[in-house]
Amino acid sequence: xxxxxxxxxxxxxxxxxxxxxxxxxxxxxxxxxxxxxxxxxxxxxxxxxxxxxxxxxxxxxxxxxxxxxxxxxxxxxxxxxxxxxxxxxxxxxxxxxxxxxxxxxxxxxxxxxxxxxxxxxxxxxxxxxxxxxxxxxxxxxxxxxxxxxxxxxxxxxxxxxxxxxxxxxxxxxxxxxxxxxxxxxxxxxxxxxxxxxxxxxxxxxxxxxxxxxxxxxxxxxxxxxxxxxxxxxxxxxxxxxxxxxxxxxxxxxxxxxxxxxxxxx
Amino acid sequence: xxxxxxxxxxxxxxxxxxxxxxxxxxxxxxxxxxxxxxxxxxxxxxxxxxxxxxxxxxxxxxxxxxxxxxxxxxxxxxxxxxxxxxxxxxxxxxxxxxxxxxxxxxxxxxx
Amino acid sequence: xxxxxxxxxxxxxxxxxxxxxxxxxxxxxxxxxxxxxxxxxxxxxxxxxxxxxxxxxxxxxxxxxxxxxxxxxxxxxxxxxxxxxxxxxxxxxxxxxxxxxxxxxxxxxxxxxxxxxxxxxxxxxxxxxxxxxxxxxxxxxxxxxxxxxxxxxxxxxxxxxxxxxxxxxxxxxxxxxxxxxxxxxxxxxxxxxxxxxxxxxxxxxxxxxxxxxxxxxxxxxxxxxxxxxxxxxxxxxxxxxxxxxxxxxxxxxxxxxxxxxxxxxxxxxxxxxxxxxxxxxxxxxxxxxxxxxxxxxxxxxxxxxxxxxxxxxxxxxxxxxxxxxxxxxxxxxxxxxxxxxxxxxxxxxxx
Numbered sequence: 001x002x003x004x005x006x007x008x009x010x011x012x013x014x015x016x017x018x019x020x021x022x023x024x025x026x027x028x029x030x031x032x033x034x035x036x037x038x039x040x041x042x043x044x045x046x047x048x049x050x051x052x053x054x055x056x057x058x059x060x061x062x063x064x065x066x067x068x069x070x071x072x073x074x075x076x077x078x079x080x081x082x083x084x085x086x087x088x089x090x091x092x093x094x095x096x097x098x099x100x101x102x103x104x105x106x107x108x109x110x111x112x113x114x115x116x117x118x119x120x121x122x123x124x125x126x127x128x129x130x131x132x133x134x135x136x137x138x139x140x141x142x143x144x145x146x147x148x149x150x151x152x153x154x155x156x157x158x159x160x161x162x163x164x165x166x167x168x169x170x171x172x173x174x175x176x177x178x179x180x181x182x183x184x185x186x187x188x189x190x191x192x193x194x195x196x197x198x199x200x201x202x203x204x205x206x207x208x209x210x211x212x213x214x215x216x217x218x219x220x221x222x223x224x225x226x227x228x229x230x231x232x233x234x235x236x237x238x239x240x241x242x243x244x245x246x247x248x249x250x251x252x253x254x255x256x257x258x259x260x261x262x263x264x265x
Numbered sequence: 266x267x268x269x270x271x272x273x274x275x276x277x278x279x280x281x282x283x284x285x286x287x288x289x290x291x292x293x294x295x296x297x298x299x300x301x302x303x304x305x306x307x308x309x310x311x312x313x314x315x316x317x318x319x320x321x322x323x324x325x326x327x328x329x330x331x332x333x334x335x336x337x338x339x340x341x342x343x344x345x346x347x348x349x350x351x352x353x354x355x356x357x358x359x360x361x362x363x364x365x366x367x368x369x370x371x372x373x374x375x376x
Numbered sequence: 377x378x379x380x381x382x383x384x385x386x387x388x389x390x391x392x393x394x395x396x397x398x399x400x401x402x403x404x405x406x407x408x409x410x411x412x413x414x415x416x417x418x419x420x421x422x423x424x425x426x427x428x429x430x431x432x433x434x435x436x437x438x439x440x441x442x443x444x445x446x447x448x449x450x451x452x453x454x455x456x457x458x459x460x461x462x463x464x465x466x467x468x469x470x471x472x473x474x475x476x477x478x479x480x481x482x483x484x485x486x487x488x489x490x491x492x493x494x495x496x497x498x499x500x501x502x503x504x505x506x507x508x509x510x511x512x513x514x515x516x517x518x519x520x521x522x523x524x525x526x527x528x529x530x531x532x533x534x535x536x537x538x539x540x541x542x543x544x545x546x547x548x549x550x551x552x553x554x555x556x557x558x559x560x561x562x563x564x565x566x567x568x569x570x571x572x573x574x575x576x577x578x579x580x581x582x583x584x585x586x587x588x589x590x591x592x593x594x595x596x597x598x599x600x601x602x603x604x605x606x607x608x609x610x611x612x613x614x615x616x617x618x619x620x621x622x623x624x625x626x627x628x629x630x631x632x633x634x635x636x637x638x639x640x641x642x643x644x645x646x647x648x649x650x651x652x653x654x655x656x657x658x659x660x661x662x663x664x665x666x667x668x669x670x671x672x673x674x675x676x677x678x679x680x681x682x683x684x685x686x687x688x689x690x691x692x693x694x695x696x697x698x699x700x701x702x703x704x705x706x707x708x709x710x711x712x713x714x715x716x717x718x719x720x721x722x723x724x725x726x727x
Contacts, residue, residue, distance in 0.1 A: 032460075036455055039463075039467065040455060042447070042451050042470055043470075046707055049315075051447070051474045052311075052315065053314050055470060056318075056471065058454075059464060062460055066461075086460055087459070107703065152306075152310070156307065160303075160709055161709050163713050164711075165705070165708055167705050167709070168705055168708070168709030252456055253455060253456070260458070260574060260580075262574055263458070263574050263577050265458045278491070278492050279707075279711065279714075281485075298482055300482075301491065303714035307710070315475050318471065318555075338421045
C-alpha cells in the first residue's frame with residue numbers, strides 16, 4: 001500500500017501518478033460511455049431539434065473523454081493515447097459509474113440520467129477547477145461550463161415532463177426511479193479516491209454530494225415529482241463490474257477498430 | 266403577453282420564434298432565422314444549437330414571431346413612398362466642399 | 377448576412393393572394409416577371425405564380441427531407457467510429473445535417489405550410505427525399521464515401537442555389553453551402569486515411585466508392601435532362617421542359633446534366649490522388665470538350681432505388697416514423713407545459 005507522501009514524492013520525481021491516472025480514467029469513461037449512449041439517440045429523438053441537442057451533448061462528452069484519456073496516458077507511465085483507452089481495453093478495464101451505461105430507455109429515462117449526471121459533473125468539475133494541478137483545473141473549468149448547458153437541458157426537460165401531461169409525469173417519475181439506485185456510486189470514495197483526496201490532488205466526490213442532493217431535490221420537487229429513496233444502491237462500475245448490456249456497448253464501440261488490426265484512422 | 270398561435274399554425278404545433286444573434290463586438294444583433302419551440306427556454310436552447318454551432322457570439326435573443334408587427338405589403342407605398350423622390354436628402358446633391366475645380370467631375374450624377 | 381427562413385408570421389397562408397403591391401390583378405405577374413428578370417429575389421409576401429410556389433415547395437421540402445433522412449446511414453456509424461477524433465467529426469456532421477434540415481423546413485414554412493405538415497407528408501410517403509439514401513451504409517468507409525461523393529455532389533448541386541430566386545431559400549442555402557464544404561473535406565480526409573492504411577482498409581475504401589459512385593453521380597442530380605446526358609429524346613424533352621421552367625423562374629440555374637458533368641470533373645482528379653478507381657471505365661479526359669467523358673446515366677438502373685417499396689426506402693421512412701411516433705408523448709407534454717405556463721401568465725425577462 002502506497003502512502004500519500006510516497007505518492008506525492010513519486011509524482012514530483014517522474015511526473016507520473018498512477019492513482020490520478022486511474023481516477024481520470026474513471027471520469028473519462030463516464031464521459032465516453034454516456035456520450036456513446038447519447039449517440040444511440042441520434043435520428044431517434046422526439047424532434048429533430050432534440051437530435052441536435054443530444055448530439056451537441058454527446059460531442060462535448062466525447063471531448064471531455066479525449067482530454068482526460070490523454071492526460072491519463074501521461075500519468076500512468078504507459079504513454080497510451082486517447083484511442084488506446086477507448087478502443088484497446090476490454091470491458092472489465094472500463095471503470096465508469098454504472099449510471100452512465102444504463103440503457104437509454106424512453107426519453108424520460110434519458111432525461112433522468114442526464115439530470116443526475118450533469119448536476120454531479122458540474123459540481124465535481126468546478127471543484128477540480130479549484131485544484132492544484134493547473135491543467136486539470138483548466139479542464140475542470142471548461143468542462144463545468146459545457147456541462148452547465150447540458151444541465152439546463154436536463155432541468156428544463158425534467159420540469160416539462162413532470163408538469164406536462166399525466167403520461168409524461170408518470171414516465172418521468174419512472175425514469176427517476178430507474179436511475180436513482182445508480183447515483184450513489186458517483187460519490188463513492190474507495191481507497192484510490194481517498195488517497196488522492198487526502199493528498200489534496202483532487203477533491204473527493206463525496207464532498208459535492210450535499211450540494212447535489214439539494215440541487216436535484218429542488219429540480220425534482222419543482223417538477224412536481226418525488227425524489228426516490230431506493231433501498232438498494234448499485235456499485236461495481238469503478239471496479240470494472242458492469243451491467244450485462246455493457247458488453248454490447250463496448251463491442252459496438254470497438255468493432256471497426258478491432259476488425260482492422262494495425263489500421264490508421 | 267403571449268398570444269394564441271396564428272392561423273397558419275396547427276393546433277399543438279410549437280410556436281415560432283425569431284432568432285437574433287450578436288455575432289461579435291461592434292455589431293448589432295442580426296436576424297438569423299427562426300426556430301420552433303414550446304417555451305422561451307426551449308427556444309433559446311434550440312436557437313443556440315441551431316445557429317451557434319460555429320463562431321463565438323456575444324449574445325442571443327429570441328422573440329415570439331407573433332409578437333412582431335409588420336407593415337403590410339399593401340401599405341408599402343403609404344409607408345415607404347415618402348422616402349423616394351427627395352434627392353435633397355443626399356449629400357451628393359450639393360456643391361462639394363473641395364472647391365469648384367473638382368465639381369465638374371463629380372457633380373453629374375444627380376438626376 | 378444569410379437568414380434562413382423567416383417565421384410563419386412573415387408569411388400568412390395565401391399571403392400572396394391577399395397582399396402584394398396595390399396594382400390591378402394583371403400587373404402582379406408582370407411585377408413578378410420584372411423582379412425575376414432583374415435578378416431580384418422574391419420575398420415571402422410578394423405575389424408569385426402558383427406553379428412557382430408549388431415547384432419551390434416541392435424542391436425545398438425534398439431537400440429538407442433529404443437532409444433528415446440522410447442522417448440515418450451515417451448516424452448508424454456514430455457508435456462505431458474507429459477513433460475519438462472521427463467520432464467527434466461524424467457527430468458534428470450529422471448535427472449539421474439536422475441543422476440544414478431545420479433551416480430548410482423554416483424556409484419552406486415561409487411559403488405557407490407548417491413543418492408538421494411537411495413531416496407528415498414525408499412519413500406518409502407523399503413527399504420524396506434523395507433516393508441516394510435508399511442505399512445502405514455497410515462499412516465505416518461508406519461514411520467517408522457518402523461525405524466525399526454524396527456531399528460533394530450536393531455542394532455542386534447546391535452552390536447555384538445560393539443565388540436562387542426565392543429569398544428565404546437562397547439565404548438558407550448560403551448557410552448550408554458554407555457548412556457543407558467541411559463535410560466534403562472530412563469525407564476526403566477519411567478516405568485518404570483509409571487509402572494510406574493497411575491493404576484491408578484500402579479495399580474497404582474502394583468497395584465503398586464502388587457502391588456510392590453511381591448513386592452520387594446519378595441520383596444526386598436528378599434524371600438526365602439532355603440527350604447528351606443519356607436520356608432518350610422523349611425523356612430529355614420532358615426533363616428539359618421542367619428544367620427550362622425552373623431556370624426561367626430562377627429557381628435552378630443549370631441543367632441536371634451540366635451539374636453532373638461539373639461533379640465528375642471535380643472528383644476524377646481527387647480519386648486519382650487517393651489512388652481509388654471510380655467504377656466507370658468510360659471516364660476519360662476529353663481534350664476537345666475540356667471535360668471528362670463518362671458513361672451516360674441509365675435512369676432505368678435506378679428503378680429499384682427509386683421505388684417506394686424496396687427494403688431501404690421502407691426502412692428509412694419506418695425509422696423516421698418510429699422516432700416521430702415514439703416522441704409524440706414528449707411533444708404533447710412539452711406543449712401542455714407551455715400552455716400551462718402561458719395560462720399562469722408568467723412573463724420572461726428579456727436579457
